[in-house]
Amino acid sequence: MRTKKHVSGFVSILGRPNAGKSTLLNALLGTKVAIVAPRPQTTRNAIQGVLTLPAAQVVFVDTPGIHKSTTKLNKRMMDSVRASAAADVVLFLVDATARPSDEDADALDLVKKLDAPVIAVLNKVDKISPKQKVLEVITRYQELHDFATFVPISALTGDGLDTLKQEIISRLPLGPAMYPKDYLTDQPERFLAAEMIREQVLKLTREEVPHAVAVMIEKFEDTPKLVRISATIYVERQGQKTIVIGAGGSMLKRVGTEARKQIEEMLGKKVFLETFVKVQPNWREDPEFLQATDWRTTSGV
Numbered sequence: 075m076r077t078k079k080h081v082s083g084f085v086s087i088l089g090r091p092n093a094g095k096s097t098l099l100n101a102l103l104g105t106k107v108a109i110v111a112p113r114p115q116t117t118r119n120a121i122q123g124v125l126t127l128p129a130a131q132v133v134f135v136d137t138p139g140i141h142k143s144t145t146k147l148n149k150r151m152m153d154s155v156r157a158s159a160a161a162d163v164v165l166f167l168v169d170a171t172a173r174p175s176d177e178d179a180d181a182l183d184l185v186k187k188l189d190a191p192v193i194a195v196l197n198k199v200d201k202i203s204p205k206q207k208v209l210e211v212i213t214r215y216q217e218l219h220d221f222a223t224f225v226p227i228s229a230l231t232g233d234g235l236d237t238l239k240q241e242i243i244s245r246l247p248l249g250p251a252m253y254p255k256d257y258l259t260d261q262p263e264r265f266l267a268a269e270m271i272r273e274q275v276l277k278l279t280r281e282e283v284p285h286a287v288a289v290m291i292e293k294f295e296d297t298p299k300l301v302r303i304s305a306t307i308y309v310e311r312q313g314q315k316t317i318v319i320g321a322g323g324s325m326l327k328r329v330g331t332e333a334r335k336q337i338e339e340m341l342g343k344k345v346f347l348e349t350f351v352k353v354q355p356n357w358r359e360d361p362e363f364l365q366a367t368d369w370r371t372t373s374g375v
């Protein structure tokens with residue numbers, strides 16, 4: 075029942091690459107809407123995930139990690155961070171196990187410009203022992219900015235998430251739900267399918283390959299019994315293509331099998347997935363290519 079006390083608003087999740095922003099979004103929603111990988115710069119587009127509760131609707135915005143932009147792709151990623159930063163409440167997500175670095179200052183600069191309350195969320199406390207060390211991290215960040223509050227969490231185990239939800243909801247303005255209650259994310263299924271394929275490549279490859287991978291869906295045919303999907307995995311060099319295909323096609327097969335399972339779970343339907351690998355030299359500097367892989371600017375993901 076919607077009472078007068080209903081609150082709603084936007085909550086952006088900002089922080090350094092690999093801090094666990096996408097893991098946190100999935101944990102808050104209890105459903106996977108964002109891909110996660112143990113590599114920095116996994117998320118490339120700002121995406122929404124909507125949490126609908128009886129007395130609150132929270133539109134979380136997961137963003138790419140704050141980093142120094144070098145390529146056109148990186149610049150686009152940082153543009154999307156800045157465009158999503160303004161919100162009713164901001165979560166500044168910190169990997170509490172990471173050493174402070176120069177890029178922390180850039181991340182803080184961005185946050186300091188915002189008018190909204192900023193909650194410092196200290197993530198990965200499951201890896202911190204003894205727990206007192208969390209206090210040291212809090213003290214360090216207290217000196218850097220006037221945060222609204224500090225909430226230690228583990229996005230992986232779910233520790234601290236109820237407290238975090240309460241801290242967010244108590245700061246949201248009164249207002250009705252903005253989306254229907256079953257609305258989960260703004261990403262089209264085609265884009266999510268492309269992301270699930272990219273996630274597997276990120277998980278299974280290392281060094282420069284993850285950064286050089288982009289996925290485009292060429293065909294997405296929804297039939298009553300089966301969804302037929304054709305996807306192209308783009309890399310920048312021949313050597314990377316050899317790695318993604320693997321000996322006798324073994325790597326590509328693993329990527330395809332794992333991604334297909336995830337896509338089937340998302341769609342609740344059988345999927346036939348075929349994948350191709352192509353070399354597209356320097357695509358990270360190619361505005362047309364970047365536009366084509368961003369569903370906000372084109373329908374052809």
Ligand SMILES: Nc1nc2c(ncn2[C@@H]2O[C@H](COP(=O)(O)OP(=O)(O)OP(=O)(O)O)[C@@H](O)[C@H]2O)c(=O)[nH]1
Binds near residue numbers: 096098114137140197
């Ligand atoms: N131990 C531990 N690992 C975590 C936790 N949260 C996230 N991780 C791991 O940290 C890595 C990065 O997680 P992501 O959610 O992709 O991080 P992100 O901040 O979205 O990264 P970018 O999209 O690259 O900016 C993954 O290997 C996660 O499993 C946590 O609470 N505890």
Ligand SMILES: [Mg+2]
Binds near residue numbers: 095097137138
């Ligand atoms: Mg992410």
